[in-house]
Amino acid sequence: xxxxxxxxxxxxxxxxxxxxxxxxxxxxxxxxxxxxxxxxxxxxxxxxxxxxxxxxxxxxxxxxxxxxxxxxxxxxxxxxxxxxxxxxxxxxxxxxxxxxxxxxxxxxxxxxxxxxxxxxxxxxxxxxxxxxxxxxxxxxxxxxxxxxxxxxxxxxxxxxxxxxxxxxxxxxxxxxxxxxxxxxxxxxxxxxxxxxxxxxxxxxxxxxxxxxxxxxxxxxxxxxxxxxxxx
Amino acid sequence: xxxxxxxxxxxxxxxxxxxxxxxxxxxxxxxxxxxxxxxxxxxxxxxxxxxxxxxxxxxxxxxxxxxxxxxxxxxxxxxxxxxxxxxxxxxxxxxxxxxxxxxxxxxxxxxxxxxxxxxxxxxxxxxxxxxxxxxxxxxxxxxxxxxxxxxxxxxxxxxxxxxxxxxxxxxxxxxxxxxxxxxxxxxxxxxxxxxxxxxxxxxxxxxxxxxxxxxxxxxxxxxxxxxxxxx
Numbered sequence: 001x002x003x004x005x006x007x008x009x010x011x012x013x014x015x016x017x018x019x020x021x022x023x024x025x026x027x028x029x030x031x032x033x034x035x036x037x038x039x040x041x042x043x044x045x046x047x048x049x050x051x052x053x054x055x056x057x058x059x060x061x062x063x064x065x066x067x068x069x070x071x072x073x074x075x076x077x078x079x080x081x082x083x084x085x086x087x088x089x090x091x092x093x094x095x096x097x098x099x100x101x102x103x104x105x106x107x108x109x110x111x112x113x114x115x116x117x118x119x120x121x122x123x124x125x126x127x128x129x130x131x132x133x134x135x136x137x138x139x140x141x142x143x144x145x146x147x148x149x150x151x152x153x154x155x156x157x158x159x160x161x162x163x164x165x166x167x168x169x170x171x172x173x174x175x176x177x178x179x180x181x182x183x184x185x186x187x188x189x190x191x192x193x194x195x196x197x198x199x200x201x202x203x204x205x206x207x208x209x210x211x212x213x214x215x216x217x218x219x220x221x222x223x224x225x226x227x228x229x230x231x
Numbered sequence: 232x233x234x235x236x237x238x239x240x241x242x243x244x245x246x247x248x249x250x251x252x253x254x255x256x257x258x259x260x261x262x263x264x265x266x267x268x269x270x271x272x273x274x275x276x277x278x279x280x281x282x283x284x285x286x287x288x289x290x291x292x293x294x295x296x297x298x299x300x301x302x303x304x305x306x307x308x309x310x311x312x313x314x315x316x317x318x319x320x321x322x323x324x325x326x327x328x329x330x331x332x333x334x335x336x337x338x339x340x341x342x343x344x345x346x347x348x349x350x351x352x353x354x355x356x357x358x359x360x361x362x363x364x365x366x367x368x369x370x371x372x373x374x375x376x377x378x379x380x381x382x383x384x385x386x387x388x389x390x391x392x393x394x395x396x397x398x399x400x401x402x403x404x405x406x407x408x409x410x411x412x413x414x415x416x417x418x419x420x421x422x423x424x425x426x427x428x429x430x431x432x433x434x435x436x437x438x439x440x441x442x443x444x445x446x447x448x449x450x451x452x453x454x455x456x457x458x459x460x461x462x
Contacts, residue, residue, distance in 0.1 A: 006237060006239060008237060008239070008315075008326055051315070051326075053317060053324065054317055055317065056315040056316050056317065057313055057315040057326075058315075079312055079313065081310055082288055082310065082313060082328050084239075084282070084287040084288040084328075085287050086284060086285055086286070086287065093284065095239055095282075095288075095326075097313050097315075143451055146451060147378040147451055220374055220377060220378055
C-alpha cells in the first residue's frame with residue numbers, strides 16, 4: 001500500500017562561521033526562515049521545498065535555496081540522509097532529502113526579511129523535525145572535518161592559521177591547537193602556503209603567513225594512502 | 232507542479248567477497264535478481280521495492296531485502312544517495328533511495344531461484360539505472376575502506392591477515408600489501424589480535440595469527456585524532 005499523495009521535498013542546513021557578537025569568538029550559525037502561517041506559525045524552518053516533476057533533487061535543493069540566499073555565495077552543497085518517518089509532518093506524507101550547504105566566513109549574503117542566521121548555541125524554536133535534520137547536518141560536518149578537506153567551504157580564499165583555527169573550533173565545538181592543525185593539514189596537503197603574509201593585526205607582532213585550500217572540491221584526505229597503488 | 236503518482240523505492244547493492252571460480256582469488260560480488268516480466272524482462276535488478284505508507288525507508292529496505300536473502304546474514308546496511316532523475320525509469324516517476332549492504336565472506340545465504348551473486352568483473356545486463364547505482368555503491372564501499380572500519384562487514388568473525396588482504400584487494404580492486412595493511416589497521420585499533428592461531432594450511436609453515444575487528448558497528452577511523460579533546 002503506497003500513499004499516492006506523497007510529497008518529496010529538499011531541506012538544506014546552510015552553515016557559516018560568523019562573528020555573532022562583538023568580543024566573542026566566531027560561532028557556527030545556520031540559515032533559518034520564520035513561518036508566517038500555520039502549521040507551526042512563528043517557528044523557524046530550514047530552507048527547502050517540493051520537488052518538481054521536471055527536476056532532480058540536487059537541482060531542486062539549489063533552486064529552493066536561491067529564494068533565500070544568492071547561490072553564488074554557496075561554496076559547497078551535498079546530499080545527506082533522507083528523513084522518511086511516516087508522521088514527520090502533519091497532513092500528506094512528506095519525504096525530505098536533507099542537504100548540507102556551506103558559505104565562506106567572508107561572504108555576507110543579502111537575506112529576505114523572514115530569514116536570519118542563528119548561532120547553534122542559541123537556536124530558536126524549530127519547525128517539525130527540522131531540529132533533528134539540523135543536528136544530523138552539524139554532526140556530518142564535524143565528522144567530515146576529520147577525514148576530508150570540507151573546511152574549504154567555510155574558510156576565506158586566503159587565511160592565517162589563527163583564522164582557520166577559529167573556523168575548526170566553531171564547527172567542531174571544541175578547542176583545537178593551531179600548531180597541530182597546521183601540521184596535520186600540511187602533511188595531508190589539504191592546505192598550501194600562498195607565500196603572502198597578512199597585514200599586521202592590532203596586537204602587532206610578526207605578520208602571519210597566509211594559506212589557501214589546495215582543492216575547492218570535496219576529497220577524502222585518505223589515511224590509507226599507504227595502501228594505494230603507486231601511480 | 233508535482234507529480235501526484237510519484238513512487239518512492241529502496242534499492243540495495245548487497246556485496247560479498249566470494250570464491251567465484253576454483254583456483255582464482257576471491258572477488259567482490261553483488262546480489263541481483265532477474266526480471267521475469269517486462270519492462271526489461273531478462274535484465275538483472277538490485278533488490279528493493281516500493282516504500283509503504285506505514286514504514287520509513289530503512290525499514291522498507293530491510294523488508295524488501297528479506298524477500299531475497301535472510302537478513303540475519305546482513306552484517307551492515309546503510310543509506311547512500313537518492314537517485315531522482317525524472318526519467319530514470321519508464322512509467323510513473325520513481326525516486327530511489329540507494330542502500331549499501333554487506334554480507335560476511337563466510338556466510339552462504341539461501342537464495343530464491345531468480346537471484347544470484349555476480350562478480351563485478353562479469354556483470355550481466357542490468358535494469359534501468361541499476362548499473363549506475365551499483366557503481367556508486369561500489370565506489371562508496373572503496374572510499375569507506377580508506378577512512379572507516381567498514382571491512383568488518385565483509386570479513387569472517389576471526390581471520391588471518393592473508394584473508395583480510397584478499398578481502399581488501401577484492402573490494403578495492405587493486406593489490407594491497409599484507410604488512411602495510413596490518414600495520415595501518417593495528418595502529419588505528421581497527422583490528423585486534425585474538426591470541427589464537429589458524430590450523431596450518433595446505434602450504435604448511437607457521438600457523439597464522441587470527442585477528443578480529445575491534446568494533447562491529449561503523450566508525451570513522453579518524454586521522455585527525457590529534458585534534459580531539461583529551462577525554
